[in-house]
Amino acid sequence: MLKEIKSDIYHLMHPKMAFFLTSIAKDGKPNVMACAWATPVSEEPPIVVVCVAKEAYTAELIKQTKEFVINIPAKNLLKALWICGKSSGRDADKFARAKLKQDKSKSLKTPIIDGCIGYVECKLWKAVDAGECYAFFGKVLSAYADDKYLKKGLWSLRAEIPFHLGGSRIVYFK
């Protein structure tokens, strides 16, 4: 029997890869949030989209400095991911709180998070007002990944990337 879904419709489109989204303020202070609503939208040129709640500090920063980085974690950074998904950079330095180390990105001012297994550095191309979120389309300037976890250009099952199922549930592909 098919059941009508009236709320949390997005759950039908999960699990989705959960990652750290880093951004930076005009004064050079970076921020990090947990994010799952994202997808590639074009290969040529490479364009991706991340969807960020208008009220998130990250949305303010991406609009300010027009750049962001997708930092793909493995299982070992899961606790830090929750910390970054449950508090705002407006109130706390989440890098310190989640014990995350920053590193220089290749093409942007926004830092990357040390210890992630993949990175996608983006320059903002377009921001679309979409309900309670902004859909930030980013042109990819650099993308790189730890080749230990790649097999013929695809993630190997050893990567143990967290996928957000909904609520507090995370799953891994096996």
Ligand SMILES: Cc1cc2nc3c(=O)[nH]c(=O)nc-3n(C[C@H](O)[C@H](O)[C@H](O)COP(=O)(O)O)c2cc1C
């Ligand atoms: C696993 C996970 C996935 C999340 N995905 C998103 C998302 O796709 N978009 C979003 O706006 N918030 C998402 N959040 C919530 C934000 O991370 C949260 O609102 C955060 O406090 C925003 O931080 P900021 O104010 O420092 O930008 C997610 C949280 C978790 C734990």
